[in-house]
Amino acid sequence: xxxxxxxxxxxxxxxxxxxxxxEEDDEDYGEHNLADVDKQNFISEFIEFLNEHKEYLxxxxxxxxxxxxxxxxxxxxxxxxxxxxxxxxxxLTNVYTRKEYRNQxxxxxxxxxxxxxxxxxxxxxxxxxxxxxxxxxxxRNGFSTENEMFECDLFEE
Numbered sequence: 001x002x003x004x005x006x007x008x009x010x011x012x013x014x015x016x017x018x019x020x021x022x023e024e025d026d027e028d029y030g031e032h033n034l035a036d037v038d039k040q041n042f043i044s045e046f047i048e049f050l051n052e053h054k055e056y057l058x059x060x061x062x063x064x065x066x067x068x069x070x071x072x073x074x075x076x077x078x079x080x081x082x083x084x085x086x087x088x089x090x091x092l093t094n095v096y097t098r099k100e101y102r103n104q105x106x107x108x109x110x111x112x113x114x115x116x117x118x119x120x121x122x123x124x125x126x127x128x129x130x131x132x133x134x135x136x137x138x139x140r141n142g143f144s145t146e147n148e149m150f151e152c153d154l155f156e157e
Contacts, residue, residue, distance in 0.1 A: 001106065003113045006058035006070065008051075013067040014058070015046035021096045028133060059117075061097075061110040069097035069106045071114060075123060086124035093128065111141050 006014060019042060022033035050058075061069040072094040078087055092114070097107040118126060127149070130138045 001109065002062040003110055004060060006060045010060060010067055011047045011050050012043065014070055015043040017067065017070055017096050018046055059110060059114050061106050068101040069110045071095045071110055073114060085122065087122040089125040090118050090123045092126055108141060
């Protein structure tokens, strides 16, 4: 297994993985992410997004040329504070491991790599919004609900 930053050659696989993730959410949570959506149009849109938004750090775990798992990190720059060396808080999003690679430690290895990388690059905190099905995995991997985050929805459904 190789862990590295995603490259442009990985973008089609990342788009397809996002599609698979949405399929699972539709099945598991009764969502309608893919209703009336053309897969090829979505893949093109996703790749365009990746090309336009280079601010995301995209980490991948590879098996030869296959992206087994991918995780996106968005770093939020903190305002300077006296005697504080950390510059970022980081948001983990778009976490997905292909079904055939689950329960083999692939996602955990990738997350451990990311945590170590972020700690070495002045990030103070990593946060995520896990799905109901993944709360246990996040808990096993060092995430907690110790710091309560306040939310303010900006749009009504």
